[in-house]
Amino acid sequence: MFFVLSKILDLFLLPIFWIIISIVILKFVKSEKIRKCIIWGQLFFLLILSNGRFTHWVYNLWEPPYQPFPNQKYSYGVVLTGGIISDLGKNSNLIHFSSHSDRLMQAVILYKRGIIEHILISGGNVSIQGGLIKDNTKETEKSIEFLRLIGIPDSSIIMENQSRNTHENAEFTKRKLTELNAQQEKILLITSAFHMKRSSACFTKAGVAHDVFPAIKAGKDTNAGILNDFIPDEENLYKNSQLIHEIVGYVVYKLMDYC
Helix, strand or coil: CHHHHHHHHHHHHCHHHHHHHHHHHHHHCCCHHHHHHHHHHHHHHHHHHCCHHHHHHHHHHHCCCCCCCCCCCEEEEEEECCCCECCCHHHCCCCCECCCCHHHHHHHHHHHCCCEEEEEEECCCCEEECCEEECCCCHHHHHHHHHHHCCCCHHHEEEECCCCCHHHHHHHHHHHHHHCCCCCCCEEEEECHHHHHHHHHHHHHCCCCEEEEECCCCCCCCCCCCHHHCCCCHHHHHHHHHHHHHHHHHHHHHHCCCC
């Protein structure tokens, strides 16, 4: 039930949904003063959320900084799925990487450098379709197929494909580590920087000792130029939608005692 409700909540967190609702409200508002307030509010809202300087500023407040490669070694590097692999529909035999695939690439680099001995892939990219919860991407399986294709042996790959959200990532990873008799070992947690705060909190709550290795950051430390500070960019709308989802998710998890 929590999974279904969280997917419904996602819709209400989208800035574009708020804009559509405000446009619908305009249809029924008679007061010219209120209509002007709504229109100017929409414009201000769009300009702020599509602004690059604002977007990078809020992301840099939320995301942890990049980490240098660890000096110590870990038996397990845990990679959280969720946007690593794209859904290709009928071409599902292909492997297409998506926006968060840097999580997997960083795990490969860490493995090749000898920092982690095993790569544990946790989770599947599931969605609600026709009233059913489905995983059309088979994200965990495709990630493991990629690892095999680049020469990483099966003995170094572990799959956990039962979890559907970050809370379950932590719980099922703990269960998998127990099966491996490795529940006392500290793992290296690998996920996107924007997702690390909630992920790390969930693993701490689950009692899984870990260090963190943030993958790709959405917030930039360098200024791209003064024009980019003022020119609206639809990519920033997406980034802010993603960050709103993550912050609200963190708050909800706190209320649910998941982290």
